[in-house]
Amino acid sequence: MSFCDLALDCVTKLQPYVPGKPIEELERELGITDIVKLASNENPLGPSDKVLAAIAEASKEVTRYPDGNGFTLKSALAEKYQLSSEQITLGNGSNDVLELIARAFVSPDEEVLFSQYAFAVYPLVTQAIGAKAVIAPARDYGHDLQAMSTLISAKTKLIFIANPNNPTGTHLPADELDAFIAQIPEQTLVVLDEAYVEYGDQETDSISLLAKYSNLIITRTFSKAYGLAGLRVGYALSHPDVADLLNRIRQPFNVNRLALAAATVALNDDAYIAKTKQHNDAGMKQLVTGFDALGLSYIPSTGNFITVDVKRNGEDLFTELLRLGVIVRPVANYGLPKHIRVSIGLESENQRFLDALGQCI
Numbered sequence: 001m002s003f004c005d006l007a008l009d010c011v012t013k014l015q016p017y018v019p020g021k022p023i024e025e026l027e028r029e030l031g032i033t034d035i036v037k038l039a040s041n042e043n044p045l046g047p048s049d050k051v052l053a054a055i056a057e058a059s060k061e062v063t064r065y066p067d068g069n070g071f072t073l074k075s076a077l078a079e080k081y082q083l084s085s086e087q088i089t090l091g092n093g094s095n096d097v098l099e100l101i102a103r104a105f106v107s108p109d110e111e112v113l114f115s116q117y118a119f120a121v122y123p124l125v126t127q128a129i130g131a132k133a134v135i136a137p138a139r140d141y142g143h144d145l146q147a148m149s150t151l152i153s154a155k156t157k158l159i160f161i162a163n164p165n166n167p168t169g170t171h172l173p174a175d176e177l178d179a180f181i182a183q184i185p186e187q188t189l190v191v192l193d194e195a196y197v198e199y200g201d202q203e204t205d206s207i208s209l210l211a212k213y214s215n216l217i218i219t220r221t222f223s224k225a226y227g228l229a230g231l232r233v234g235y236a237l238s239h240p241d242v243a244d245l246l247n248r249i250r251q252p253f254n255v256n257r258l259a260l261a262a263a264t265v266a267l268n269d270d271a272y273i274a275k276t277k278q279h280n281d282a283g284m285k286q287l288v289t290g291f292d293a294l295g296l297s298y299i300p301s302t303g304n305f306i307t308v309d310v311k312r313n314g315e316d317l318f319t320e321l322l323r324l325g326v327i328v329r330p331v332a333n334y335g336l337p338k339h340i341r342v343s344i345g346l347e348s349e350n351q352r353f354l355d356a357l358g359q360c361i
């Protein structure tokens, strides 16, 4: 008997998500220490002392289930964005929420639309429910909203847009997005995935679009600028009826106690976000200066990562960089075999990467 014969067709065809290589794994494999990980767009500054204290405090109560409604965090989010708590769905990372959206709304005979080079989780959640992925060609590595519009059919239930996009770092201006959403049929949901919004030049006011478009869902996360990737907490902002449906299918305790406590404190730590952004801007400058010096071209990015054309096989380069103790992200799985993506790290980490890159190029 083969378990593959027992499983759903859409599941056997899935290619699992490949995460950034953990530091521990590389240490085990190569026996090297002093490893620099620039592979998963984490905040190199780590959480603030305030947040660490909140986690320590919450850890005293881990024998108890967390608040399944996330009352305190939702209230803080509602206050910050001037929305109602009924418009919020909390997730075990925003990936959780992306999956909930697909599961709640898309049936196997329907279509999910996203762009070429878009975030790898979109095809995954689409396939997992057996729906059809429709992929619009990109323009200059970014979303081509015109091309996306022409691919909308009566079957299009969901559109995913990452802004900025991962792995390309490309950004869509608010007015273009607004005009795009305005012509989307009401029965098609638009997910605006803003995992990196805090790194943008001015925090785009996408939130105000929620009042205009009931079919818009905005997702955000504490994994990136807030420095809490290991705790897993993200959320969706939407019409209350959409949130109600998402909240029906999520697990009752999908966000854990430590994550709730940490996120609530982190949310309003504006100084930490400002410091993070400033640090990221400087690191981005350091990397592009380094790329220029090496004669490499890159895709201009508004995130905390950048994708660079290394003019050779990116997987091979990834392996060579590993041997030098630097973990980056190959992006051949995105159809970019000659690029690698690198996250902005500490100044010393960026330098380690640039030195190793120079050695390999």
Ligand SMILES: *Cc1c(COP(=O)(O)O)cnc(C)c1O
Residues within 6 Å of the ligand: 041, 092, 093, 094, 095, 096, 119, 162, 165, 166, 193, 195, 220, 221, 222, 223, 224, 229, 232, 233, 234
């Ligand atoms: C990192 C990332 C996320 C966030 O994932 P979490 O589950 O919140 O850690 C969502 N969307 C994109 C495009 C990302 O790059």
